[in-house]
Amino acid sequence: MCGIVGLFLKDKALEPKLGEMLSGMLITMTDRGPDSAGIAIYGQAQKGRKKLTVQSGGGLADYASLQSDLATFLGSEIKVTANDTHAVIDVAEDQAQELRELLSEKHVDIRVMSQGESIEIYKEVGLPGEVLERFHVPSMAGSHGIGHTRMATESAVTTDGAHPYSTGPDQCLVHNGSLSNHNALRRKLTRNGIKIESENDTEVGAAYLTWKMLQGDSLREALESSLKDLDGFFTFVVGTKDGFGVLRDPIACKPAVLAETDQFVAFGSEYRALVNLPSIEDARVWEPEPATVYFWSH
Amino acid sequence: MLSYDLAAEGLRGLNEALQAQSADINQAHWDVINPKGSHAIAVGLDAPIDVTVHGSTGYYCGGMNKQANIRVKGSVGPGVCENMMSGKVVIEGDASQYAGATGHGGLLVIKGNASSRCGISMKGINIVVHGNIGHMSAFMAQAGNLVVCGDAGDALGDSLYEAHLFVRGSVKSLGADCVEKEIRPEHIAVLSDLLAQAESDAKPKEFKRYGSARKLYNFDVDSNTSY
Numbered sequence: 001m002c003g004i005v006g007l008f009l010k011d012k013a014l015e016p017k018l019g020e021m022l023s024g025m026l027i028t029m030t031d032r033g034p035d036s037a038g039i040a041i042y043g044q045a046q047k048g049r050k051k052l053t054v055q056s057g058g059g060l061a062d063y064a065s066l067q068s069d070l071a072t073f074l075g076s077e078i079k080v081t082a083n084d085t086h087a088v089i090d091v092a093e094d095q096a097q098e099l100r101e102l103l104s105e106k107h108v109d110i111r112v113m114s115q116g117e118s119i120e121i122y123k124e125v126g127l128p129g130e131v132l133e134r135f136h137v138p139s140m141a142g143s144h145g146i147g148h149t150r151m152a153t154e155s156a157v158t159t160d161g162a163h164p165y166s167t168g169p170d171q172c173l174v175h176n177g178s179l180s181n182h183n184a185l186r187r188k189l190t191r192n193g194i195k196i197e198s199e200n201d202t203e204v205g206a207a208y209l210t211w212k213m214l215q216g217d218s219l220r221e222a223l224e225s226s227l228k229d230l231d232g233f234f235t236f237v238v239g240t241k242d243g244f245g246v247l248r249d250p251i252a253c254k255p256a257v258l259a260e261t262d263q264f265v266a267f268g269s270e271y272r273a274l275v276n277l278p279s280i281e282d283a284r285v286w287e288p289e290p291a292t293v294y295f296w297s298h
Numbered sequence: 299m300l301s302y303d304l305a306a307e308g309l310r311g312l313n314e315a316l317q318a319q320s321a322d323i324n325q326a327h328w329d330v331i332n333p334k335g336s337h338a339i340a341v342g343l344d345a346p347i348d349v350t351v352h353g354s355t356g357y358y359c360g361g362m363n364k365q366a367n368i369r370v371k372g373s374v375g376p377g378v379c380e381n382m383m384s385g386k387v388v389i390e391g392d393a394s395q396y397a398g399a400t401g402h403g404g405l406l407v408i409k410g411n412a413s414s415r416c417g418i419s420m421k422g423i424n425i426v427v428h429g430n431i432g433h434m435s436a437f438m439a440q441a442g443n444l445v446v447c448g449d450a451g452d453a454l455g456d457s458l459y460e461a462h463l464f465v466r467g468s469v470k471s472l473g474a475d476c477v478e479k480e481i482r483p484e485h486i487a488v489l490s491d492l493l494a495q496a497e498s499d500a501k502p503k504e505f506k507r508y509g510s511a512r513k514l515y516n517f518d519v520d521s522n523t524s525y
Contacts, residue, residue: 250433251414252395252413252414252432252433253395253414255375255376255394255395257394270335270356270357270375271335271354271356271373271375272334272335272336272356273335275334275335281353285354285373286392287394287413290414290432290433
């Protein structure tokens with residue numbers, strides 16, 4: 001089943017409340033999937049800086065010593081802010097790639113969840129309420145975010161199997177459904193040099209979008225080609241630095257509701273997820289059409 | 299008139315109270331407030347009572363309805379009136395997928411649009427949609443009437459049995475074994491009656507009728523590309 005939500009704010013006055021609003025939406029979707037939960041949240045970008053959200057495969061990591069190790073290797077200012085099993089690493093823009101290589105060589109138990117100017121991803125096994133509380137998501141601010149609560153079908157219940165999946169710098173994907181050609185596609189993408197870390201079908205969907213965009217497609221074009229190349233059921237919500245988008249497969253059996261007001265655009269697997277948003281009774285509420293890309297950006 | 303606050307008093311209490319009306323009606327009019335997209339509101343009713351839901355609902359509103367008149371002042375999620383037997387249900391907003399699925403009887407009116415699979419496997423229910431319907435509607439529909447005042451999506455009436463389909467606007471595509479048929483006076487009479495009951499002012503003569511070509515009832519090697 002799975003439950004997915006997305007919230008894109010038009011009204012800047014609501015930005016301090018993004019985490020609280022998004023958390024409320026995702027918690028309402030708990031009974032669509034109790035296995036694991038995650039969110040991607042887009043906050044303030046800092047000029048000349050990049051941030052990586054990392055997760056420790058071995059539980060609570062010693063992020064203080066990670067910070068001093070990384071600073072020694074890179075020879076520059078670096079800041080590691082721990083948040084439970086995750087941490088956000090703030091690094092100079094031109095050293096982000098070097099940092100990733102360093103992490104994959106010398107810190108194999110540290111997994112990169114996301115990289116970009118404004119994206120942060122937090123995900124773990126557990127109920128949405130518990131996971132969001134662990135990472136203090138309700139107190140986070142931001143311009144937009146997406147969330148997922150999982151009922152596992154295609155791979156094990158692990159942090160790796162939880163959504164969102166990052167599809168590239170400042171990009172991420174959540175998925176309700178199941179892809180049936182993910183094994184063949186995983187082999188094809190791997191042969192093309194795309195790194196896929198889990199056995200999960202959605203990560204293959206995310207990697208597919210990354211691959212298409214590396215070939216020069218825009219996100220909209222990549223989503224449109226996915227209708228042809230991905231076999232299975234999906235309602236996708238994607239996040240980018242500036243906005244968020246929605247796409248349903250042509251059969252469209254996975255539910256989806258959109259709502260728009262002057263203050264926000266919101267997505268929910270069900271209308272229930274949207275009922276506590278401000279002035280929802282005056283919103284334009286509709287079901288997105290099958291095989292149609294919807295996108296909003298700042 | 300009894301007002302039931304779903305957010306405060308819970309779903310189980312509502313359905314128990316409404317279902318209890320079947321033996322002995324002591325309350326003929328019900329208002330349900332604060333539905334907030336909840337699932338399975340007013341299901342399994344079996345009494346000639348009036349229920350008005352003030353707001354939008356989630357999955358399966360009005361499922362298995364017998365006799366009751368239900369009006370939703372909002373939109374409904376997937377599976378509204380699934381397996382309805384009799385009675386009348388009016389949705390003032392839109393309906394999500396498989397509205398009226400497998401329904402045996404009664405009238406379902408959707409004043410907005412219905413999405414995919416509207417009337418799938420319908421077995422005698424009448425459905426009137428004031429707006430448009432989505433793809434794969436009336437798939438394997440066996441009996442009853444589906445009336446669409448707007449447009450129909452792809453694959454209308456695929457593998458249709460004996461349900462009658464009436465569409466006023468365009469049909470994006472017809473499903474396997476579904477064809478346009480002549481509209482005769484007896485069809486105009488049925489349509490006039492349903493449109494009146496559905497509070498629609500559409501004119502019966504503006505509709506086209508679609509039905510089964512009856513070529514897929516039994517396996518026929520000459521039709522093997524149509525299955």
